[in-house]
Amino acid sequence: MTGLALHLEDVTVTYGGKAVLTGLDLDVAPGEILAVTGASGCGKSTLLRVLAGLLPVAAGTVRADGEPVRGTSPDRALMFQDDALLPWRTARANVALPLAIRGVPRAERAVRADAWLARVGLAGLERRLPRDLSGGQRQRVQLARTLAGAPRTVLMDEPFGALDAQTRHGMQRLLAEVWDTGTTVVLVTHDVDEALLLGDRVAVLGEGGLTELVEVARPRTVVDPSLRARVLAALGAPTLETT
Incomplete structure (x- = not known):
């Protein structure tokens, strides 16, 4: 790319x-x-x-x-100071959101989301909701979500x-x-x-x-x-x- x-x-x-x-x-x-x-x-x-x-x-x-x-x-993706994560979606589901918008199949979305979460140091936290993550972890999810959308x-x-x-x-x-x-x-x-x-x-x-x-x-x-x-x-x- x-x-x-x-x-x-x-x-x-x-x-x-x-x-x-x-x-x-x-x-x-x-x-x-x-x-x-x-x-x-x-x-x-x-x-x-x-x-x-x-x-x-x-x-x-x-x-x-x-x-x-x-x-x-x-x-052209915009990333804010506020992590802007959807509170009812898990870390995996938040990262997968731009992939869903692009029409990526569900199974592939999960694999790619987990790969990005691992890359930003959040392997094992895929099912956590934003309320269960620290501020730094939420920003990592936002970074992963931004990059996952390519x-x-x-x-x-x-x-x-x-x-x-x-x-x-x-x-x-x-x-x-x-x-x-x-x-x-x-x-x-x-x-x-x-x-x-x-x-x-x-x-x-x-x-x-x-x-x-x-x-x-x-x-x-x-x-x-x-x-x-x-x-x-x-x-x-x-x-x-x-x-």
Whole structure:
């Protein structure tokens, strides 16, 4: 499977008569993990909804593999901070949901769902309801459900933001380990270190548009202090001076 190529050209999005994004130009390569960060209210979540086809643009062009984005598609999946699991469905049934929507036979759905649950470290918990899982386990189910549907692009809106530090670190590591599907990822995060650990590039949004685009080399086992400084400077964060 090849991830989608995403293209935004001179995109403007308004909300309540106010421009949230203005003249945004951005390309995301197939299979790339693009981390997006910026101050609250700068349009990060708006960008994801535009790419998902949930929000129309006031001006400009949005394309996926060269085709205009005019609505939602199974090829573009959105993953939220809230796990959004169906409380009456088991972990297996939740993961199998996108497979059912795609018309996969029931027996195959169960096999594929169990395989993804095992891959995210939840083997043996297939029959658990969401209420019987921890917050981190529920997010693992959501990740498995998202990937089981084989989308070509995953749009992630602060997916680990509600987790404690230890669980969040584990989910970051898990995402880095399982992301060999070729899927394109756009990940919104307020955490600069998370952006630099997971992203092939980090896009910093501010004042309605793109203020910085930072390339991050692989492997990314530790955060490069110079890149952190660049991102923080683009965010307008104060820096410490040494004498």
